[in-house]
Amino acid sequence: MGGSLSEGLRTVFAVVLSCLVIGFVFMQWSSVKESGNTALTDSNSTITQMDEAKYTQYDAAVVTGSEVVNVIKLHQNDQIYVGVNTGSGMVNYIYSGPSLTGAGADLADARDKTNAAYINPNSKFTGKVIRAVNTDAIVGIEFTKS
Incomplete structure (x- = not known):
């Protein structure tokens, strides 16, 4: 009985740890995606400014x-x-x-x-x-x- 309780705790621990790792990966992905979008917006703004410089x-x-x-x-x-x-x-x-x-x-x-x-x-x-x-x-x- 002690062995099956120990196995059950290990399984629960593995599932919880897996969920935490997956959650961390999604948080990092969201942060990277937001940074990428910000960089893209800044690049577009810079390109527009350079394109308009011949007039401005x-x-x-x-x-x-x-x-x-x-x-x-x-x-x-x-x-x-x-x-x-x-x-x-x-x-x-x-x-x-x-x-x-x-x-x-x-x-x-x-x-x-x-x-x-x-x-x-x-x-x-x-x-x-x-x-x-x-x-x-x-x-x-x-x-x-x-």
Whole structure:
């Protein structure tokens, strides 16, 4: 009888120990999974920041008209608009505005001194990044003559 009681206690002990080990493994798995998700979220955020850096560098930056023209040329194949206010009103290039639907003004107008959309290469402009209200995605850069 003493032997079977001892066997029973060993079995109960083994079952309890197995449950504790399994519980510990699940707790560790949950912790590792949460850390992995946090790392993934941080990576995505970093990638987004790096991806947007080509636009955000102009936010609140003061640049020359020559640089504004270069920005228009540089981003002519991107899905953003570049708005320029020379004091005669806003002229949008690449796309007609934040909806990104219609075609923007011709870059040749920005170089034509007789055109109201002329961008003086020596003038100073302050940039502003424009984001879509519903997605927070960058849809444009606007430059206003300082």
